[in-house]
Amino acid sequence: MKNTRAVAALAIQAVIDDKQSLSQALPRLAENLDESGKGQCQDFIYAVLRAFPKYNYFINQLSHTKLKPELNLIRYLIAVGMYQLDSKRVAEHAAIAETVEASRVLNKDGLSALVNALLRNYQREASALNQYLTANPNTIRQTLPDWLQKMLKDAYPKGVKKIAKASLQKPPMWLRINPRANTADEFCQQLSQAEIAFKQDPKQRECVQIDPPCNVDKLPGFFAGSSSVQDKAAQQAARLLELKDGQTILDACAAPGGKTAHILELSEVAKLDALDIDEQRLARTEKTLTRLKLKARLISGDASQTTWWDGTQYDRILLDAPCSATGVIRRHPDIMYLRRAEDIAQLVALQKQILHNLWAMLKPGGILLYATCSILPQENKQQISAFLQRQDNASLLPIFATESLQDPGWQILPGNQNMDGFYYARLIKASD
Secondary structure (H helix, E strand, O other): OHHHHHEEEEHHHHOOOOOOHHHHHHHHOOOOOOHHHHHHOOOOOOOHHHHHHHHHHHHHHHOOOOOOHHHHHHHHHHHHHHHHHHHHOHHHHHHHHHHHHHHOOOOOOOHHHHHHHHHHHHEEEEEEEHHHHHHHHHHHOOOOOHHHHHHHHHHHHOOOOHHHHHHHOOOEEEEEOOOOOOHHHHHHHHHHHHHOOEEEEEOOOOOOOOEOOOOHHOOOOOHOOOEEEOOOOOOOOHHOOOOOOOOEEEEEEOOOOOHHHHHHHHHOOOOEEEEEEHHHHHHHHHHHHOOOOOOOEEEOOOOOOOOOOOOOOEEEEEEEEEOOOOOOOOOOOOOOHHHHOHHHHHHHHHHHHHHHHHHHHHEEEEEEEEEEEOOOOOOOOOHHHHHHHOOOEEEEEOOOOOOOOOOOOOEEEEHHHOOOEEEEEEEEEEOO
């Protein structure tokens, strides 16, 4: 299927109705789209998932009769059309016509008149409907899931509204400049020559925000390895490892390879093992390294087990632990529809097991950096506090002077310095 609106509606249905992640559903549904089409399709999907309660409310207000559940696919397609009308990237008549055509591609010819009528009604009523919601914000629940709201309120009683707002916004586009391919100044000069607007981080010059975002094929030298797309928060991992040339390094749970590549860009390692349990995602790591002309030993294995380990201890271990991903909802809005409260305890138990397992693989005097893209204390500072109390030969290596055993690590909340939500804690193993 090559119709981006039809593919978007099917993907939204896969997430909301079938509880499939976009990483599962989208590659299959979008396999016949070119890169431009995939980008457009992803824009439709992410925007509608972030704001679906709003669009669902509009559809119900504009429909003479309530759409039955068996018509959900059309409901999602209409929501895609409404988003197009809101975004004003194409002429309104074209947005409506193309959404109607998508209904035919989905073999819903009998409903094409309904799609047309509802979108034309929205074209006329959009301003009044949006003004009403602005004046009456409690009409719909346009926020994070209830279970997550409760956990965040417990953890950040004064910040939960700000976190929710940041999590539902479109994320920025951050780049990591590859110092092996070009200097930061050279790359920024190329961006200027290509008339691509950007903001360079004053403290980390290899970190650049592209604003407004653009397709990677517009970036100078991207396919030759000049840069990588990576959020500013994720770019902190390699820097916090205190890398030195000649070290042996394990990147556990490494896929899709952004942090692996950053480690290799910053140091001449003696050995870097990139471990991941998912072979398909590990293949993405290989593609990432190939584009950047970097090499690592890729290992398919379970970080909570030792069957893959050859017995060699590491100077540095990066554990990007499996987590709830509650800090990156703005990049992965399907999390709101897939994650459940009961998942958290299971994830905490898995993190504990992996931490214990990998600690034995760290050399005395070595550093383990624990990282998650979660904003829940259960997965972060509580996990690290408990580990430090259990493990006699583990000490906190503070990132900030204010850290303590009770409040270890660096918690980044969504929107802080325009970053994703992330957590880091740095641990050092006692020398023999």
